[in-house]
Amino acid sequence: xxxxxxxxxxxxxxxxxxxxxxxxxxxxxxxxxxxxxxxxxxxxxxxxxxxxxxxxxxxxxxxxxxxxxxxxxxxxxxxxxxxxxxxxxxxxxxxxxxxxxxxxxxxxxxxxxxxxxxxxxxxxxxxxxxxxxxxxxxxxxx
Numbered sequence: 082x083x084x085x086x087x088x089x090x091x092x093x094x095x096x097x098x099x100x101x102x103x104x105x106x107x108x109x110x111x112x113x114x115x116x117x118x119x120x121x122x123x124x125x126x127x128x129x130x131x132x133x134x135x136x137x138x139x140x141x142x143x144x145x146x147x148x149x150x151x152x153x154x155x156x157x158x159x160x161x162x163x164x165x166x167x168x169x170x171x172x173x174x175x176x177x178x179x180x181x182x183x184x185x186x187x188x189x190x191x192x193x194x195x196x197x198x199x200x201x202x203x204x205x206x207x208x209x210x211x212x213x214x215x216x217x218x219x220x221x222x223x
Contacts, residue, residue: 083165085137085172088126096135097128104138104155111212116153124152125176129169136160137169141177144186149177151187170200177223184222191215 088094098117105111120142129137139154151173156165177185188211189197194204197219206218 083129083131083168085127085129085168087172087176088128093128094126096130097126097138097140100128100135100138100157101153101155103157105153105212108158109212109214111214115212120152127169127173127176129156129165129172131160137165139169139173141173141185143182147181147183149182149185151177151185154187166196167200174200174221182223184220186218186220188216189219191217194219 086093088097101116102113105116106113121140124140124142127137127139127141128135137154137156137160140152141149142152144150151170154166154169154173156169174185185202186205187197187202189202191208191214194217198204200221202219202221204217205220208215208217210216
């Protein structure tokens with residue numbers, strides 16, 4: 082069974098970090114010291130599973146009262162194109178709304194902009210580099 086959830090145990094946290102390392106560090110060559118940062122301590126982490134096998138991760142952190150920032154959203158390559166990114170985002174957005182966030186911001190890798198636009202995020206910046214990868218800032222109001 083495929084599901085996404087808020088990280089509640091150390092094992093789930095380690096599963097989320099494992100997915101982030103696989104996607105961002107190994108696949109996209111993001112330096113580990115940029116991928117795992119000081120915000121991990123305070124962020125709310127999420128992980129997606131296929132049975133007991135983790136395949137997706139993400140986090141939300143509060144950046145201003147009632148404004149959250151979605152970060153580190155990733156899905157293993159073998160799970161992409163199967164609507165699992167939407168599952169991950171829906172889980173994080175549901176959590177954000179339940180916790181009083183009125184706006185979510187994110188920095189989308191440029192190739193992923195259409196995915197986020199389908200989820201009603203709008204572009205709010207010109208393209209910029211983050212960890213050497215082109216991004217655009219986006220946001221969504223609830």
